[in-house]
Amino acid sequence: MTTTGEDHVTARGGPWWWERRRSAVLDVGLAVASALECAVEGVPFAWEAGIPVAVGVVFGLAAGAVLLVRRRWPIAVVLVAIAVTPAAMGFLLGVVGLYSLAASDLPRRIIGSLAGMQSVGVLIVMFVRLRQDIARGDVEVGDWLVPFASVTMALGVTAPPVLLGLYVGARRRLMESLRERADSLERELQLLAERAEERAEWARGEERTRIAREMHDVVAHRVSLMVVHAAALQAVARKDPEKAVRNAALVGDMGRQALTELREMLGVLRAGGDGARSRAEGSSVPLAAVAAAAAAASRVAVEEPAEGPSLAEIDELVGQSAAAGMVVDLSVEGEYRSYAPEVEATAYRVVQEALTNVHKHAAGAKTYVRVAHRVSEIAMQVENEPPSGVGSSAGLPSGGNGLVGMRERVSALGGVFVSGPTDAGGFRVSAVIPAS
Numbered sequence: 001m002t003t004t005g006e007d008h009v010t011a012r013g014g015p016w017w018w019e020r021r022r023s024a025v026l027d028v029g030l031a032v033a034s035a036l037e038c039a040v041e042g043v044p045f046a047w048e049a050g051i052p053v054a055v056g057v058v059f060g061l062a063a064g065a066v067l068l069v070r071r072r073w074p075i076a077v078v079l080v081a082i083a084v085t086p087a088a089m090g091f092l093l094g095v096v097g098l099y100s101l102a103a104s105d106l107p108r109r110i111i112g113s114l115a116g117m118q119s120v121g122v123l124i125v126m127f128v129r130l131r132q133d134i135a136r137g138d139v140e141v142g143d144w145l146v147p148f149a150s151v152t153m154a155l156g157v158t159a160p161p162v163l164l165g166l167y168v169g170a171r172r173r174l175m176e177s178l179r180e181r182a183d184s185l186e187r188e189l190q191l192l193a194e195r196a197e198e199r200a201e202w203a204r205g206e207e208r209t210r211i212a213r214e215m216h217d218v219v220a221h222r223v224s225l226m227v228v229h230a231a232a233l234q235a236v237a238r239k240d241p242e243k244a245v246r247n248a249a250l251v252g253d254m255g256r257q258a259l260t261e262l263r264e265m266l267g268v269l270r271a272g273g274d275g276a277r278s279r280a281e282g283s284s285v286p287l288a289a290v291a292a293a294a295a296a297a298s299r300v301a302v303e304e305p306a307e308g309p310s311l312a313e314i315d316e317l318v319g320q321s322a323a324a325g326m327v328v329d330l331s332v333e334g335e336y337r338s339y340a341p342e343v344e345a346t347a348y349r350v351v352q353e354a355l356t357n358v359h360k361h362a363a364g365a366k367t368y369v370r371v372a373h374r375v376s377e378i379a380m381q382v383e384n385e386p387p388s389g390v391g392s393s394a395g396l397p398s399g400g401n402g403l404v405g406m407r408e409r410v411s412a413l414g415g416v417f418v419s420g421p422t423d424a425g426g427f428r429v430s431a432v433i434p435a436s
Contacts, residue, residue, distance in 0.1 A: 017071060018071065027067070027070060030067050030070075030092070031065050031068035033092060034064035034066075034067040034090070034093045035060070035061045035062075035065045036064070037060075037064060037089070037091065037093075038059075038061065038063045038064035038084070038089045039061045040060070041088060041089035042056035042058075042059050043057065044088070045059075045087045045088065045089060049087075063084045063089065064090065066080045067092070067093055067096055070100040074097065074100040075106070075114065077100060078097045078098060078115075081093045081094035081097045081098075082117055082121050088125065094118060094157060095160075095161045098115055098162050099162070099164055100165065101162075101165065102162045102164070102165025102166045103168045103169040103172070105169070105173070115162045118158050119154045119155065120154070122153060122157050123150050124150075126149065130146045130149060130150065213405040224359045224360060225250075225321070225359065226251050226258075228359055230247075230251055250320075250323055250324075254320070309344070309345055309348040309352075310341075310345070310348060311339070311344050311347055311348060311371070312336070314348065314369075314371060317348070317355070318351075318355070318369055321355045321367075325364075326364075326367060327366040327367065328355070328366070329369065330369045330371075331370050331371075332370075332373070333370070333371070334372055334373030334374060336373055337373065339435055342413065343413060343433055343434075346410060346412075346413055346415075346433060347371075347378055347380055349405075349409060350382075350410065350417075350431045351369060351371070353403075353405065356402065358384045362384045362385075362386070362387040363387060364388045365385045365388060365426065367382065368382070368383050368384075369381075370383075375435075376435050377415075377432050377434050378432075378435055380430070381431075382428070382429045383429070384427055384428075385424065385426045386424060406429070407419075410431045410433060413433050415432050415434060417430070418430045418431075
């Protein structure tokens with residue numbers, strides 16, 4: 001980005017009150033020229049005033065040198081110019097002083113008052129001197145020309161430098177205002193970039209969490225059932241070959257289903273990764289596009305995929321657990337109706353993960369699955385009795401993320417999730433999700 005504002009000011013270096021060295025050189029040159037002019041004009045002033053010439057020259061040098069401080073004290077410069085106007089000296093001092101005064105940030109009433117005083121002073125001095133020249137016979141003009149020449153001289157000496165100074169001052173203030181606005185805009189853009197990066201990072205974290213949760217739900221349930229069926233297959237392989245064949249077929253079906261779901265998820269991830277790489281290899285993206293992408297990513301991060309499991313597959317889900325040896329009772333209250341895809345997927349995953357936990361921690365326990373379709377919400381509850389000690393001893397591991405994932409899913413939709421042990425020694429998982 002370009003350097004503006006304070007950085008721009010800091011880059012300048014000049015002595016004392018000057019912001020730039022060339023400004024100091026210019027003022028010194030003007031002060032020297034003004035001092036020489038006033039010193040030359042001090043000679044006739046000394047003759048007319050009857051004072052030594054050296055005094056008039058020194059007086060002129062001192063008055064003209066005041067122009068050195070025109071940027072810091074423009075009022076003082078103009079007052080000195082007004083003071084030396086009766087001595088017919090300080091033309092350059094008056095012109096440059098009025099310009100510096102008009103270009104400064106002083107109030108307009110002060111600028112107008114001092115410019116008016118300077119104009120009146122020049123008018124009076126010109127009028128008196130022309131009248132004196134006419135009286136001495138040095139100039140032969142009509143009486144009408146004296147006031148005209150006086151007014152013209154007064155306006156010619158004061159109006160142009162004042163108007164030019166007002167223009168330059170207004171232009172400088174405009175540039176400073178634009179520079180400040182550019183600084184403000186730059187800071188806002190930097191802030192937007194930081195916020196966009198934070199939102200993008202948050203969106204990436206949310207997406208990683210969602211993917212981990214989805215992978216856990218897909219893998220944990222399918223693989224848990226496969227392990228249970230494999231343990232049952234090992235137990236009945238010699239005693240009941242037909243049942244062993246059925247269990248082996250179920251293990252194969254579940255493995256193929258798990259692979260299919262994993263392949264679909266990996267395909268989505270690969271497509272998203274290719275799109276991100278293609279965007280990264282292209283040209284630089286504007287900041288507005290980054291912010292929009294971050295906002296879109298944050299919205300997508302909390303949404304479930306459009307395609308996923310639904311409540312219509314609850315019977316099949318419960319049947320798979322029953323086929324694995326679980327005694328499970330399913331009851332559905334109310335009339336099933338179509339819900340939003342993320343609502344159906346969340347309800348399905350809650351029941352799925354709860355059944356998976358029963359397989360892991362309460363093998364052989366009787367389980368009750370209840371689903372209630374209400375007017376504005378859907379409720380589900382999975383409760384198991386204490387484990388009977390009779391069941392699979394497959395020794396399924398637990399990652400400790402199942403309940404956390406269920407709570408995150410339900411909370412993301414504005415629902416309520418409760419889980420914990422029952423008084424009878426079992427375990428209960430309950431969730432209520434808004435229907436809309």
